[in-house]
Structures are given as C-alpha cells and as structure tokens.
Amino acid sequence: MQDLFDKIYKNKGPLGKWASIAEGYFVFPKLEGPISNRMMFNGKEVITWSVNDYLGLANNTEVREVDAKAAEQYGSAYPMGARMMSGHTNLHEKLESELAKFVSKDSAYLLNFGYQGILSTIDTLVTKNDIIVYDIDSHACIIDGVRLHLGKRFTYQHNDINSLEKNLVRATKLAEQTGGGVLVISEGVFGMRGEQGKLKEIVALKDKFKFRLLVDDAHGFGTLGKTGAGAGEEQGVQDQIDVYFATFAKSLASTGAFIAGDSEIIEFLKYNMRSQMFAKSLQMQLVVGALKRLELIKTRPEFKQKLWENVNLLQSGLKERGFDIGSTQSCVTPVYLKGSIPEAMALVKDLRENYHIFCSIVVYPVIPKGLILLRLIPTASHNINDINETLDAFSSIRKKLEKGVYKKASKGIEKSVD
Ligand SMILES: Cc1ncc(COP(=O)(O)O)c(C=O)c1O
Numbered sequence: 001m002q003d004l005f006d007k008i009y010k011n012k013g014p015l016g017k018w019a020s021i022a023e024g025y026f027v028f029p030k031l032e033g034p035i036s037n038r039m040m041f042n043g044k045e046v047i048t049w050s051v052n053d054y055l056g057l058a059n060n061t062e063v064r065e066v067d068a069k070a071a072e073q074y075g076s077a078y079p080m081g082a083r084m085m086s087g088h089t090n091l092h093e094k095l096e097s098e099l100a101k102f103v104s105k106d107s108a109y110l111l112n113f114g115y116q117g118i119l120s121t122i123d124t125l126v127t128k129n130d131i132i133v134y135d136i137d138s139h140a141c142i143i144d145g146v147r148l149h150l151g152k153r154f155t156y157q158h159n160d161i162n163s164l165e166k167n168l169v170r171a172t173k174l175a176e177q178t179g180g181g182v183l184v185i186s187e188g189v190f191g192m193r194g195e196q197g198k199l200k201e202i203v204a205l206k207d208k209f210k211f212r213l214l215v216d217d218a219h220g221f222g223t224l225g226k227t228g229a230g231a232g233e234e235q236g237v238q239d240q241i242d243v244y245f246a247t248f249a250k251s252l253a254s255t256g257a258f259i260a261g262d263s264e265i266i267e268f269l270k271y272n273m274r275s276q277m278f279a280k281s282l283q284m285q286l287v288v289g290a291l292k293r294l295e296l297i298k299t300r301p302e303f304k305q306k307l308w309e310n311v312n313l314l315q316s317g318l319k320e321r322g323f324d325i326g327s328t329q330s331c332v333t334p335v336y337l338k339g340s341i342p343e344a345m346a347l348v349k350d351l352r353e354n355y356h357i358f359c360s361i362v363v364y365p366v367i368p369k370g371l372i373l374l375r376l377i378p379t380a381s382h383n384i385n386d387i388n389e390t391l392d393a394f395s396s397i398r399k400k401l402e403k404g405v406y407k408k409a410s411k412g413i414e415k416s417v418d
Helices: 006-010 016-022 061-074 090-102 114-125 140-147 161-178 199-207 263-272 284-299 302-320 341-354 384-403 405-409 413-417
Strands: 038-041 044-048 107-111 131-135 153-156 182-187 212-216 243-247 257-261 333-338 360-362 371-376
Touching: 016 341, 044 341, 044 384, 061 284, 090 107, 090 257, 090 284, 107 114, 107 263, 114 140, 114 182, 114 212, 114 243, 114 257, 114 263, 131 140, 131 161, 140 182, 153 161, 161 182, 161 199, 182 199, 199 212, 257 263, 284 302, 302 333, 302 384, 333 384, 341 360, 341 371, 341 384, 341 405, 384 405
Parallel strands: 131 153, 131 182, 182 212, 212 243
Antiparallel strands: 038 044, 107 257, 243 257, 333 371, 360 371
C-alpha cells in the first residue's frame, strides 16, 4: 500500500510540472492596478487582453460608486445563511426578476458562483434514469456536473450536429428502456475558441427528438444579441432554451451567476439544488452591484457598441495580416501559432517584456500538441492604439517564431522541467 500523497510527490500533473519555472509569470501572474485596457505586470504597464470585462464595467465610475456604497451599507456578511434558511432578501428577489425579464424567461435563480452553480444545476435536473448528451469541448464546470450524474452520458463531437443526432438516437433508445428523459448541454459561446454553440440547429432537432436544452452562456451574456441577452437571442432561439445559465464573472464584471427558465423548473431547482441549499447566500454587495450593472447594460448600448467596434478592428486586423484566428463568432479572439510549449513560453515572455502585451497563453493539454493559442479578449475599454500596437507586435513575434528565435531562447526550459 502507498501513502496517499506518494503519487502527488511523483507526478505534479500536466500543468503542475511547469510550476517551478511558470508560476508568477505564465500561471498565477499578478495583474495590478484598476481593471482596464492597461494594467501593471511585474512593475511594467502592459496592454491587457486577458480580462473578461467585456463591457468595461469593472472600473466604471458609477459601478464603483454603487459597489462602495453597498459595501458601506451592508458590509460583506449580510445576509447570513443559505437563501432557504436566513439568507433571503427583497433585493435578491428583485435581481432575479430583472434578470429573468432581461433574458426573456419566466423566472431566474441566483447562484453563488457559476462553476458550482452549473454543476449543481446539472446534478439537480437529472436522475440515474436520465441521459445527458453534451458537447465534447464543454467547459470544466459542465464536465464536472456530468461527472456527478449516476446515469448514462454521451458526448457529441464539438458543434457537430450529425454527431449530436447520432447520440440523440442512442440516448432516446436508452431513455425508452430506463423510463428517463434526455438533457442536451451546449455552451452559448465556447470560451476557448470563440465559436457560438449551434443553438439554432440543436433546437431544430426538437422536432425529431424529445430532449431539454441547458445552455451555458457565460461569454454570450451581455455581448451577443440585440439587447445583449446572449447567444439564444442572437440566434433567435432564446425561447427554445429550457434552462439558460450565465455568470456575473464576465460582462457583469463581478461574482455570482444565475439560471433562468420556466417558473416551475426554477422553483424545483430552488428547492433541490444542493449548491444553493447548503451554502451561504450571495452577499448583498454583489446583488446590489449586479442590479446596477444590469441597469447599465439595458440603458447604455454604447458599451456593447464600443466592444464590437474593438472586436471587429482586432479580428479584421489579425486576418488581414494572415493570422489564423480559427472560426470565432464572438468577442473571444484566438490566435493560433505553431510551436512547442517552451517556445510558447519564450514567445510570451518576449510579448510581455519587450512589447508590453499581456494575453493568455493556452497550450497542450488544453489544445493539441504543437499548437500555441494566444487568446485575446477585447473589451469596451480598449482603444485603437491598443489594437494597432498589438497587431504590430503580433506580426513581429510571428516573424521571430518562424525564424526559430524562440527555439533558441527556450533551450534550457525543457531541461529544467524533465
Ligand atoms: C463557460 C463558462 N461557464 C462557467 C464558468 C464559471 O463561472 P464562475 O467564474 O462564475 O464560477 C466560466 C468561467 O470561467 C465559463 O467560462
């Protein structure tokens, strides 16, 4: 028998093994100063492309004032206890009703965090007789929610409607045997590569198959659709989404999340969702802050307009310069380059130190070996100078990558890890 920790001492995991050379820089970096287009990293100002503050609300003066006032009025404790026991307030209800209206659903229910919230939503919606069919590229929170499921689950190929249909055939057969139902899960926007989930095609399958659809619209809420109500609104199928989910952690620039749907379903979730029944209520400062942010989204379309102006400038600029930005249909802007992990590290170091550009870097095992994904998140607070400087910098680092400059610079990195 082994000591439980033996495996941990031996194997730090695919990312953990890089910790000694990566921590504080490539992972767990410290971005300092007010959240904006330019922040401080390692004592230097950098153009920030890695913060999901899509609408630029994080540091909006009115928002900051409301947050500060709410903190003064309520502190960080109120209300205490779970919603069901002692943590319920009129303002929680008000926010739920405003959110429901905004996303054109009967009811909404607040969640303390998106991650646990969606995990628990999945857990609550299914029993062991039900079958889950979900996109293979789903966010970790969906995968973990599915892990809790005691019944069968099938993945379909990413955004592949034929594959979904095949799996719906299997799921339907099985559900007929178990007497259960089928839950399909997609994201509104896939946050790594930026493609929208094919919601229109998915809901069209409701003519052929019996299933309910849960959509995680973390990146679509506030950014897509005429009013900003998300990917369902954008694709004209919001009413066909049975359970709609969005987090406050992106467009609303805060903490918390919500689910929305028919009153009876939300009522059921309210009374059965373990992550909310057995956890402290969302604190008041976050509730009041979310109300303010939602009001701004509704009344100030200029934030979304500015966001899209920047998205279009950045994405068209990258394309004109021949960069591969995949098939994004959202603000998420991936730039794919070819190289090893050590090369990616050298390249990102160059970008940060010499070009003052801070973006996220994604490598294997999140994407296939040999690919480097630089992920840019344009926001309403960026400006044309940020975009032009970034485009020039990207052209320059691509040249260096192709010339093998980063291969040389990365020598030693591999050795220090193995
Ligand atoms: C698609 C998706 N779902 C859920 C979450 C989790 O949200 P939260 O940060 O509120 O826990 C995220 C956040 O990164 C996300 O990108």
